[in-house]
Amino acid sequence: xxxxxxxxxxxxxxxxxxxxxxxxxxxxxxxxxxxxxxxxxxxxxxxxxxxxxxxxxxxxxxxxxxxxxxxxxxxxxxxxxxxxxxxxxxxxxxxxxxxxxxxxxxxxxxxxxxxxxxxxxxxxxxxxxxxxxxxxxxxxxxxxxxxxxxxxxxxxxxxxxxxxxxxxxxxxxxxxxxxxxx
Amino acid sequence: xxxxxxxxxxxxxxxxxxxxxxxxxxxxxxxxxxxxxxxxxxxxxxxxxxxxxxxxxxxxxxxxxxxxxxxxxxxxxxxxxxxxxxxxxxxxxxxxxxxxxxxxxxxxxxxxxxxxxxxxxxxxxxxxxxxxxxxxxxxxxxxxxxxxxxxxxxxxxxxxxxxxxxxxxxxxxxxxxxxxxxxxxxxxxxxxx
Numbered sequence: 001x002x003x004x005x006x007x008x009x010x011x012x013x014x015x016x017x018x019x020x021x022x023x024x025x026x027x028x029x030x031x032x033x034x035x036x037x038x039x040x041x042x043x044x045x046x047x048x049x050x051x052x053x054x055x056x057x058x059x060x061x062x063x064x065x066x067x068x069x070x071x072x073x074x075x076x077x078x079x080x081x082x083x084x085x086x087x088x089x090x091x092x093x094x095x096x097x098x099x100x101x102x103x104x105x106x107x108x109x110x111x112x113x114x115x116x117x118x119x120x121x122x123x124x125x126x127x128x129x130x131x132x133x134x135x136x137x138x139x140x141x142x143x144x145x146x147x148x149x150x151x152x153x154x155x156x157x158x159x160x161x162x163x164x165x166x167x168x169x170x171x172x173x174x175x176x177x178x179x180x181x182x
Numbered sequence: 183x184x185x186x187x188x189x190x191x192x193x194x195x196x197x198x199x200x201x202x203x204x205x206x207x208x209x210x211x212x213x214x215x216x217x218x219x220x221x222x223x224x225x226x227x228x229x230x231x232x233x234x235x236x237x238x239x240x241x242x243x244x245x246x247x248x249x250x251x252x253x254x255x256x257x258x259x260x261x262x263x264x265x266x267x268x269x270x271x272x273x274x275x276x277x278x279x280x281x282x283x284x285x286x287x288x289x290x291x292x293x294x295x296x297x298x299x300x301x302x303x304x305x306x307x308x309x310x311x312x313x314x315x316x317x318x319x320x321x322x323x324x325x326x327x328x329x330x331x332x333x334x335x336x337x338x339x340x341x342x343x344x345x346x347x348x349x350x351x352x353x354x355x356x357x358x359x360x361x362x363x364x365x366x367x368x369x370x371x372x373x374x375x
Contacts, residue, residue, distance in 0.1 A: 019236050020360050023313070026306040034356040050292055053299035058275060059197050060268035063238040068272045077273070084265055091237020092261055095245040096254065098231060106230045110368060115234050117367020119314035120341040121360050126307045128349050133300045143297040150301030155308045165298050172294015177286055 005042055007075050007082040014067050014086030022118055025055075025062030030125035032066065033132070042074060045136045057165040063087055142175055184252045185259050187217050192244045192263035199240050199264075207232075210243050219251045240264050314338050336373035341366045 005013065017031040029052060036043045043051075051073070055065035064084060071083025098105045105111055138144050146168055153159040153167070191213045199206040207229060214220055220228075224246075232242045241261060248260030282288050315338050345363050348354055354362070 016357065020357050021238075022236055023233065023310070024239055026303065027310065029303060029306075031356045039355065046296065049296050049299050052303075053292075053295040054275065054279075055272075056299065056302065057295065058271055059199070060271060061196065061199055061238050061240045061264065064196075064241075064265055064268040065272055068268055069276065072272065072276050080269065080273070084269065088237070088241055088261060088265060091235060091241040092245045092257065094235040094237070095231070095242050096249060096257060098235065099246065099249055106227075106234045111234060113370075113372075114364045114367050116314075116335065116338050117341050117363040117365065117370075118360060119310070120338040120367070121345045121363030123307060123311045123314045124342050124345040124349065124363075125356055125359065126303065126310055127346065130300065130304050130307055133303065137300060138297055142293075143300075146294060146297035147301040147304070150298040151304045152301075154302060154305035161302055161305075164302055165295050168294040168296075168298025168301075169291045170294070171298075172292065172296075173287055173290040176290035176293050 003040070003042065004074055005040065007071075007078045010071050010075060010079050011082040011086040014071075014083045015089060016086075018063075018087045018090040021063070022115070023122065025066070027122050027126065028063050028066065030122075030129045032070070033129050036070065043070065045133065047073075049133060049137055053165055053168075056161055057169070142180075146171060184256060188219070188248050188251060188256055188260045189263040191217060191219075192248070192260040193266060195240060195244070196264040196267040206240055207243070210240075210247070214247060219247050224250060311342075314342065337367075337370040340370065340373075 013035050017028055017035060020031060021028040032052075033045075033048060037045055037048055051066055051069045052062075055062050055069055058065060064087060067083040067087040068080045071079035071081070073079075075082070134147070138147055150164045150168055154161055154164050194213065195206060195210060198209065211225055214225065228243060228246050231246065232239045235242050241264065244260035244264040245257045248257035250256075252259070279288070315335055316333050341363055344366060345359055348359060348362065
């Protein structure tokens with residue numbers, strides 16, 4: 001049975017996620033999956049994937065787009081604002097702390113070692129997310145082919161991610177509306 | 183006035199920042215050059231910093247440039263500016279989508295972007311993996327296999343395997359796993375070629 005988080009829940013959850021996401025929007029996905037679909041059943045896997053797809057295809061920072069989308073869906077405009085605030089604050093506070101107090105933080109030998117570990121973990125978390133999503137959301141041949149094509153376009157042919165999603169959108173439209181009535 | 187310039191520049195970044203994270207850094211650099219917000223050295227610092235601070239790169243950049251230009255208020259103005267386009271756009275799009283969600287075309291589109299996104303997340307694994315396991319020199323086009331293999335940071339690969347195993351064998355969540363990974367990173371020695 002799905003429940004809904006409060007606006008404060010949204011803030012604290014995104015603050016947690018924001019704190020542990022290093023290196024940009026897509027690294028957030030495993031954490032969103034953990035907090036919003038696995039731990040708490042606030043979203044289904046499919047809802048989460050749809051939100052990420054839209055967040056990537058629209059202008060704007062993917063991490064902010066996703067948090068606003070999720071906040072909006074679960075608690076309207078107040079939810080969206082709290083979610084955005086939760087995502088922004090860790091970054092904001094860290095940068096200011098580093099500029100004022102922890103100068104040369106990034107050059108510290110131990111900090112670099114810690115981040116080697118964090119980056120390796122991030123890769124593992126994303127791989128796990130991909131595997132789970134493949135199992136739960138790729139239900140037919142069209143889906144498998146589409147996922148494979150997008151993957152190849154982006155990794156091998158260096159196509160911009162936004163174009164990849166756009167091609168998916170067009171393919172879905174043509175396939176499901178004209179070729180294979182839903 | 184500096185605040186208005188910051189707002190303008192970062193509002194633009196908020197709209198045009200396509201393709202995620204590192205792709206927007208060149209754009210930020212150009213805008214900064216136009217207005218002279220920070221020095222070139224400061225910008226290099228920012229690039230290094232964004233790797234080790236939490237949060238989206240655009241936010242890190244907005245806060246950093248805003249603070250260096252006009253203190254805490256500058257940081258706030260820039261950060262709000264970079265967030266506003268998302269807020270406005272998503273509210274509109276979400277509203278439109280909910281009105282039309284029964285539409286067959288919209289349904290077809292959603293059925294297309296869902297698997298495409300999974301492919302995208304798969305590609306994110308490849309890119310994050312490269313960043314995690316390798317030194318940047320190995321991205322050069324003339325890098326040979328031996329130097330490619332030599333450029334792998336094996337301690338990162340080991341941590342990857344350990345964390346992946348922990349994920350499958352235990353109920354540790356993403357946050358705890360990140361802390362474990364951080365600790366492993368601290369404790370393991372460098373094992374480069």
